[in-house]
Amino acid sequence: MTRSRFATFIALTIVLLAAPSKAEEAGVSDDAILFGQAAALEGPSSALGQRMREGIIAAFTEINAKGGVHGRKLQLISRDDGYDPDRSVAQTLRLIESDRVFALIGAVGTPTAMATIPITSARNVPFIGPFSGAEFLRDLELPNVVNIRASYGAEAEAWIKHLTEDRKFTRIGIFYQDDSFGRDGLAGVKRALAKRGLELAAEGTFERNTRAVAQAWRMIKRADPEAIVMVGTYGPCAEFIKLAHRSGAHPTFVNISFVGANALAAELGPEGAGVIVSQVVPSPWDRSLKLVADYQAAQTAFDPTLAPDFVSLEGYLSGRLAAAALEKAGPNPTRAGLLRTINDVGRFDISGTTVTVGMRMLDTPPKVFLTVIQKDGTFKAVDRL
Numbered sequence: 001m002t003r004s005r006f007a008t009f010i011a012l013t014i015v016l017l018a019a020p021s022k023a024e025e026a027g028v029s030d031d032a033i034l035f036g037q038a039a040a041l042e043g044p045s046s047a048l049g050q051r052m053r054e055g056i057i058a059a060f061t062e063i064n065a066k067g068g069v070h071g072r073k074l075q076l077i078s079r080d081d082g083y084d085p086d087r088s089v090a091q092t093l094r095l096i097e098s099d100r101v102f103a104l105i106g107a108v109g110t111p112t113a114m115a116t117i118p119i120t121s122a123r124n125v126p127f128i129g130p131f132s133g134a135e136f137l138r139d140l141e142l143p144n145v146v147n148i149r150a151s152y153g154a155e156a157e158a159w160i161k162h163l164t165e166d167r168k169f170t171r172i173g174i175f176y177q178d179d180s181f182g183r184d185g186l187a188g189v190k191r192a193l194a195k196r197g198l199e200l201a202a203e204g205t206f207e208r209n210t211r212a213v214a215q216a217w218r219m220i221k222r223a224d225p226e227a228i229v230m231v232g233t234y235g236p237c238a239e240f241i242k243l244a245h246r247s248g249a250h251p252t253f254v255n256i257s258f259v260g261a262n263a264l265a266a267e268l269g270p271e272g273a274g275v276i277v278s279q280v281v282p283s284p285w286d287r288s289l290k291l292v293a294d295y296q297a298a299q300t301a302f303d304p305t306l307a308p309d310f311v312s313l314e315g316y317l318s319g320r321l322a323a324a325a326l327e328k329a330g331p332n333p334t335r336a337g338l339l340r341t342i343n344d345v346g347r348f349d350i351s352g353t354t355v356t357v358g359m360r361m362l363d364t365p366p367k368v369f370l371t372v373i374q375k376d377g378t379f380k381a382v383d384r385l
Helices: 003-018 046-065 085-098 110-123 152-166 180-194 214-221 234-246 261-272 290-302 310-329 335-345
Strands: 032-039 073-080 103-105 172-177 202-206 227-231 252-255 276-279 347-350 353-356 369-373 379-381
Touching: 032 046, 032 085, 046 073, 046 261, 046 290, 046 310, 073 085, 073 310, 085 103, 085 110, 103 310, 110 180, 152 172, 152 180, 152 227, 152 252, 152 276, 152 369, 172 180, 172 214, 172 234, 180 227, 202 214, 214 234, 227 234, 234 252, 234 261, 261 276, 261 310, 261 369, 290 310, 310 335, 310 347
Parallel strands: 032 073, 032 103, 172 202, 172 227, 227 252, 252 276
Antiparallel strands: 276 369, 347 353, 369 379
16 A cells, blocks of 8 residues: 555544444434433422423333334433523533433423523524423524424413403503513513503512512502413412402403413412413313324323323423424434424424424414313313404
């Protein structure tokens, strides 16, 4: 072998050794793909993270029972961030750098997402199915974010349409979490009211991860609102509704999907009757939908003690979407390849239900459903919208 050919051989060898094999992609081995979740698993908002986790695992259990995706089983590691942005940053970095997950899935919250998105975007780590309707997550400059749910703006429009057109209300107040999540909801409500030539009658806020709602009620009750829309989690929202009732006030209460509808109904008990909650997934009890029938079967296979829940159905959808995208991406998964597939395909059939993501969301936005809590804690669809 001549010196020049030997040099060429060495150069090619170095290139081949440096090139990653399919098993060297972070989180991908010959028989598994590892996903990571940073969410509230303990503390006052823990039901949200726990239900999302249960839904994702139910989906993965179903997929794995059928042989996985191209022979690989889907696995999930969940870490508690307590719905705190600083802790979420730490746990997200741990998942990416120490656990070496392939993708993140089922994150919970707007303030936590605002803190962690710069980390995931800089590394081009897929951020699938965040439990947040924040507008910033729908920025087309964030190609690694895969939204499934409707935006908070869409939920606010549904609320105000119902309250002003169906109910003929004009005095509407808002109770919201004093952070990026609450302010995103506030902006959506103001836009929806402005379209109808109306303004908010009153505003009241509370601090994240607390139930300190008395000051907010004092601010809002002065306006004697006919309806109060609520942008918060189940604990403080339930506390606020009970406080209003104790004060002799019974306005129509409308809650955002992020509240955690089942947890809110459980907290309120009989006082929940008549409280409206917007949803971004169909009824998790409607087995006439193949999606729901499959979800219930998967949930039972994972844990027979679990009851259907709006949040876990959303987690299940996220897990199924991730699996469907991986299937289309081919047998050698990479982060870039998964994101490219998701954005190129745009529409995925999940048990007969079309889930639209990426640019396709602009033409076919996800649906918003309004539900109302019954005396027994169950939910029914709002009659008019």
